[in-house]
Amino acid sequence: MTDRVAVLAHEMFPDRSKTANGVIRYADYEVAAVLDRERPGERVADHLPGVDDAPVVASFADVPGDVDALVIGIAPIGGGFDESWRPDVRAAIEAGCDVVSGLHYFLNDDEEFASLAADHGVELWDVRKPHDDLTVAGGRSADVDADVVLTVGTDCSVGKMTATMEIVEAARDAGIDACAIPTGQTGIMIEGWGNPVDRVVSDFTAGAVEEMILEKGDDHDLLVVEGQGSIIHPAYSAVTCGILHGAMADKLVLCHAAGREAIHGYEDTAIPPVEEYVDLYESLAAPVHEAEVVAGALNTVDVDDDAAARAAVDDFADTIDAPATDLIRFGADEVVEAIR
Amino acid sequence: MTDRVAVLAHEMFPDRSKTANGVIRYADYEVAAVLDRERPGERVADHLPGVDDAPVVASFADVPGDVDALVIGIAPIGGGFDESWRPDVRAAIEAGCDVVSGLHYFLNDDEEFASLAADHGVELWDVRKPHDDLTVAGGRSADVDADVVLTVGTDCSVGKMTATMEIVEAARDAGIDACAIPTGQTGIMIEGWGNPVDRVVSDFTAGAVEEMILEKGDDHDLLVVEGQGSIIHPAYSAVTCGILHGAMADKLVLCHAAGREAIHGYEDTAIPPVEEYVDLYESLAAPVHEAEVVAGALNTVDVDDDAAARAAVDDFADTIDAPATDLIRFGADEVVEAIR
Numbered sequence: 001m002t003d004r005v006a007v008l009a010h011e012m013f014p015d016r017s018k019t020a021n022g023v024i025r026y027a028d029y030e031v032a033a034v035l036d037r038e039r040p041g042e043r044v045a046d047h048l049p050g051v052d053d054a055p056v057v058a059s060f061a062d063v064p065g066d067v068d069a070l071v072i073g074i075a076p077i078g079g080g081f082d083e084s085w086r087p088d089v090r091a092a093i094e095a096g097c098d099v100v101s102g103l104h105y106f107l108n109d110d111e112e113f114a115s116l117a118a119d120h121g122v123e124l125w126d127v128r129k130p131h132d133d134l135t136v137a138g139g140r141s142a143d144v145d146a147d148v149v150l151t152v153g154t155d156c157s158v159g160k161m162t163a164t165m166e167i168v169e170a171a172r173d174a175g176i177d178a179c180a181i182p183t184g185q186t187g188i189m190i191e192g193w194g195n196p197v198d199r200v201v202s203d204f205t206a207g208a209v210e211e212m213i214l215e216k217g218d219d220h221d222l223l224v225v226e227g228q229g230s231i232i233h234p235a236y237s238a239v240t241c242g243i244l245h246g247a248m249a250d251k252l253v254l255c256h257a258a259g260r261e262a263i264h265g266y267e268d269t270a271i272p273p274v275e276e277y278v279d280l281y282e283s284l285a286a287p288v289h290e291a292e293v294v295a296g297a298l299n300t301v302d303v304d305d306d307a308a309a310r311a312a313v314d315d316f317a318d319t320i321d322a323p324a325t326d327l328i329r330f331g332a333d334e335v336v337e338a339i340r
Numbered sequence: 341m342t343d344r345v346a347v348l349a350h351e352m353f354p355d356r357s358k359t360a361n362g363v364i365r366y367a368d369y370e371v372a373a374v375l376d377r378e379r380p381g382e383r384v385a386d387h388l389p390g391v392d393d394a395p396v397v398a399s400f401a402d403v404p405g406d407v408d409a410l411v412i413g414i415a416p417i418g419g420g421f422d423e424s425w426r427p428d429v430r431a432a433i434e435a436g437c438d439v440v441s442g443l444h445y446f447l448n449d450d451e452e453f454a455s456l457a458a459d460h461g462v463e464l465w466d467v468r469k470p471h472d473d474l475t476v477a478g479g480r481s482a483d484v485d486a487d488v489v490l491t492v493g494t495d496c497s498v499g500k501m502t503a504t505m506e507i508v509e510a511a512r513d514a515g516i517d518a519c520a521i522p523t524g525q526t527g528i529m530i531e532g533w534g535n536p537v538d539r540v541v542s543d544f545t546a547g548a549v550e551e552m553i554l555e556k557g558d559d560h561d562l563l564v565v566e567g568q569g570s571i572i573h574p575a576y577s578a579v580t581c582g583i584l585h586g587a588m589a590d591k592l593v594l595c596h597a598a599g600r601e602a603i604h605g606y607e608d609t610a611i612p613p614v615e616e617y618v619d620l621y622e623s624l625a626a627p628v629h630e631a632e633v634v635a636g637a638l639n640t641v642d643v644d645d646d647a648a649a650r651a652a653v654d655d656f657a658d659t660i661d662a663p664a665t666d667l668i669r670f671g672a673d674e675v676v677e678a679i680r
Contacts, residue, residue, distance in 0.1 A: 078475050079543075104541070135418050139574035139606045198543040201444070203419075205542045205578035232627035234479035237585045238545035241571075242578025266479045272627045280623060287572035287612045 005100075006063045007073040008035045008088055013056065014047040018157060019102055020073025022186035024051050026165045033063045034073070035088060060091040067092075072101040075185060077265060079104025079128070089113060093120055102127040102185020104199065127188045128196040130208065137206035141248035142289050144217025146179075149339050150249035151227040151297070152281050154271055156236060156264050158257040159299040161186050163327055164226040166297075167253065167339070170332035171222055176340065179220040181212045183243060187226045198228055198239045205242025213247060222339070225249060231280055234266050244281065248289035251339050252281055254320055257299040258312045274319045295338035296324030345440075346403045347413040348375045348428055353396065354387035358497060359442055360413025362526035364391050366505045373403045374413070375428060400431040409438040415525060417605055419444025419468070429453060433460050442467040442525020444539065467528045468536040470548065477546035481588035482629050484557025486519075489679050490589035491567040491637070492621050494611055496576060496604050498597040499639040501526050503667055504566040506637075507593065507679070510672030511562055516680065519560040521552045523583060527566045538568055538579045545582025553587060562679070565589060571620055574606050584621065588629035591679050592621055594660055597639040598652045614659045635678035636664030 007024060009017035013036040024031050024044060031054045034044055040062070045053035057063055060070065070092035076082065081103055089107070092099055093116045099107055107113045107124040117124050141148065149167070151160040164180055164187065171178035180187065182194035195208040209225065217223055225247045229236030256274060263269040278293045285291035298316045300309035309329055317324035323334045347364060349357035353376040364371050364384060371394045374384055380402070385393035397403055400410065410432035416422065421443055429447070432439055433456045439447055447453045447464040457464050481488065489507070491500040504520055504527065511518035520527065522534035535548040549565065557563055565587045569576030596614060603609040618633045625631035638656045640649035649669055657664035663674045 104543070137575040139608060198541075200542050201538075202540050202542045202545045202579050202582065203444070203538040203576060206575050231581075231624065232585075234585055234628050235477040235546050236543060237628075238578040238582030239542050241581035242542065245572075245574055245577045268479060269628055276623075276627075283616075283620060284571065284624065287616075288574050288577075288609055 003030060004032050004065070004067045005029045005069045005071050006033050006035060006060060006067045006092070007031055007071045008085060009073045010036055010085060011038050012036070012074045013039060017074050018161070019075050019186040019189070021048060022161055022165070023071055023073060023189050024048060027190040032065060032067045033057045035059060060088040060095070067097055069098040069100055071189065072099070072103060075102055081105040081110070090116065093117055093122055096120055096122060098123040098125060100125045100127060100189060102189060102196070104128060127185045128199040130196055130200045134195070134200055134204040134211065135207050136203055137210040137246050139288070141210045141213040141217070141246060144213055146217045146220050146223045147251070147339070148213065148217070148223045148225060148247055148249040149251045149253060150225040150244065150247045150291070151253045151255055152240070152244065153227055153230045154254070154256040154274060154277055155230045155260055156233060158255045158260065159297060160227045160255045163253060163255050163297040164224050165190065166327040166332045167224050167335055170336045171224070174336050174340070176222050177220045178222040178224060179216050181209070181216065181223050181225040183209065183226045183228055197243060198236070202238060205239060206246030209243050209246030227255070230263070231277070231284065232269070232272065233263060234269055241284070244285055245288045249285070249291050251294045252291050253295045253297055253335060253339070254278065254281070254293050255297045255299065256316060258303050258309070274316065278320050293320055293322055295322050295335040296320045297335060298324055298326050300326045300329055343370060344372050344405070344407045345369045345409045345411050346373050346375060346400060346407045346432070347371055347411045348425060349413040350376055350425060351378050352376070352414045353379060357414050358501070359415050359526040359529070361388060362501055362505070363411055363413060363529050364388060367530040372405060372407045373397045375399060400428040400435070407437055409440055411529065412439070412441040412443060415442055421445040421450070430456065433457055433462055436460055436462060438463040438465060440465045440467060440529060442529060442536070444468060467525045468539040470536055470540045474535070474540055474544040474551065475547050476543055477550045477586050479628070481550045481553040481557070481586060484553055486557045486560050486563045487591070487679070488553065488557070488563045488565060488587055488589040489591045489593060490565040490584065490587045490631070491593045491595055492580070492584065493567055493570045494594070494596040494614060494617055495570045495600055496573060498595045498600065499637060500567045500595045503593060503595050503637040504564050505530065506667040506672045507564050507675055510676045511564070514676050514680070516562050517560045518562040518564060519556050521549070521556065521563050521565040523549065523566045523568055537583060538576070542578060545579060546586030549583050549586030567595070570603070571617070571624065572609070572612065573603060574609055581624070584625055585628045589625070589631050591634045592625070592631050593635045593637055593675060593679070594618065594621070594633050595637045595639065596656060598643050598649070614656065618660050633660055633662055635662050635675040636660045637675060638664055638666050640666045640669055
């Protein structure tokens with residue numbers, strides 16, 4: 001694994017740079033700089049409280065000191081490569097850096113990057129490229145010794161990956177041998193392993209989750225599976241459903257963003273009443289494996305003061321009839337208590 | 341398109357050769373022979389009433405006359421290539437035949453077959469290889485002029501592809517300009533086009549369906565989308581869910597096999613009461629696009645006499661609170677009436 005990294009987040013840091021933020025917050029990297037050509041001179045810690053600080057710079061050439069890797073920290077809908085990033089990726093490779101990318105577009109399939117990487121002896125790690133031995137699920141995830149918890153959501157970008165990492169950290173702090181099961185690019189970058197479930201052959205969606213659970217499930221007491229999308233997402237529900245049935249979780253943590261009224265990017269699709277999600281997830285899970293929504297994780301990043309956030313959390317808890325909190329704002333203790 | 345074909349179905353014809361049977365029954369091919377090494381000397385019409393007859397032979401060398409293509413007519417769970425089929429595929433290519441395959445294993449990636457095919461100037465059509473321009477759904481399928489009907493199922497192999505083709509045929513007979521939207525290998529082989537939705541990148545599952553609906557939806561009055569799997573299938577529910585949300589169907593036809601008690605190949609997963617499927621499909625569809633189960637298609641192939649089959653159909657209709665029939669045994673008129 002690389003140690004010191006620069007994180008590319010042009011024009012999206014910090015509000016639309018989910019991957020960058022996750023890597024900065026949870027991975028074992030030392031972050032040398034964030035690249036955002038719209039914010040040179042700003043500081044990471046100004047935007048992401050509680051993380052190690054680093055400068056925001058305009059391009060790879062401005063990153064201070066040597067770095068081992070450039071991490072592509074943004075993921076546009078569709079997962080394409082933005083050609084405006086090419087000079088930075090080129091510069092990184094020419095400086096002897098590996099490049100880590102979670103895009104659908106594989107850097108290894110890009111002729112210029114592949115050729116440059118070979119010339120400079122660096123690795124292009126396409127996190128979203130699945131391995132070749134995936135297959136269909138066998139319905140066996142419930143056989144493992146560990147308890148399995150799955151984070152599920154009302155929408156994309158409500159904080160499932162964050163909730164997963166926070167729950168694992170808090171569970172470990174409480175003395176539980178917990179392990180994250182990463183299913184998306186950010187989780188995989190943070191953990192250093194995992195199947196990119198949104199990129200596998202659709203028939204193998206549940207199988208890709210099951211493979212990870214069988215691999216880790218007898219070595220830990222608690223697996224926390226990173227959910228994806230939402231079961232009513234017009235584009236991504238397939239992945240959500242495959243993870244739900246592939247994980248065969250005992251317990252679900254429902255993640256939601258306070259104030260979200262429509263599916264992100266699909267404004268014609270309203271967010272249904274939150275209690276409907278509880279029914280949908282539980283009734284859809286049950287024929288394969290009984291699962292219960294035992295806690296809620298409410299993302300109140302858009303709520304200004306703590307009192308209003310606390311009220312929103314209490315309201316959310318009442319609605320789903322289970323303990324809830326904002327894991328970042330108020331800590332994960334209530335959720336850990338609910339899943340243990 | 342090819343005209344005269346041989347259909348490979350070794351050791352699986354007719355009870356486990358869904359693809360072969362579909363091609364024989366619905367495609368515009370002339371079937372010269374079915375290959376099944378366990379049934380040489382038998383006749384196709386002995387097993388599949390109402391189709392054009394053809395001999396069953398032990399190997400490609402025994403196919404009478406010249407054929408244009410060999411169709412791989414069986415699809416084991418997982419979609420692998422059975423090495424025992426290699427001599428027949430080799431012989432077909434050497435005889436100048438194209439080979440049509442719906443396996444997950446691509447013939448074009450097989451060094452021997454690719455090289456032989458190049459030498460003999462024949463095409464290997466890997467039906468399940470998706471095209472490169474697929475992307476995420478935009479939630480736009482409901483914008484087309486056509487009514488959209490989707491066949492959904494309680495399990496795999498209950499007759500969704502058959503129901504789709506029978507409904508399209510019956511609708512055309514009733515004067516409706518209907519078009520099938522094929523989503524699986526058999527449907528694509530029959531129709532000669534289509535996206536193999538179970539083989540696309542999981543994030544693009546709904547998008548692959550939407551692409552087809554947008555392509556055909558303003559040229560016809562009725563689209564009948566071929567469903568896949570089941571919304572509670574331990575392995576394949578992701579594909580089912582993606583099709584449900586990608587199609588944005590107005591009406592659903594619920595397909596079931598009389599007497600089925602557990603998910604095919606997953607005996608630990610019981611088939612829930614059929615009315616639960618109605619609730620699950622409708623409640624899962626609604627947040628994206630309201631859909632109603634308006635008819636049922638019961639596969640009574642395992643029921644011996646017509647009276648018992650009629651009773652089973654009536655029972656199924658009562659359970660789902662909608663008209664139902666066995667489309668093969670009793671015709672599709674009731675279903676066409678319900679969806680028009």
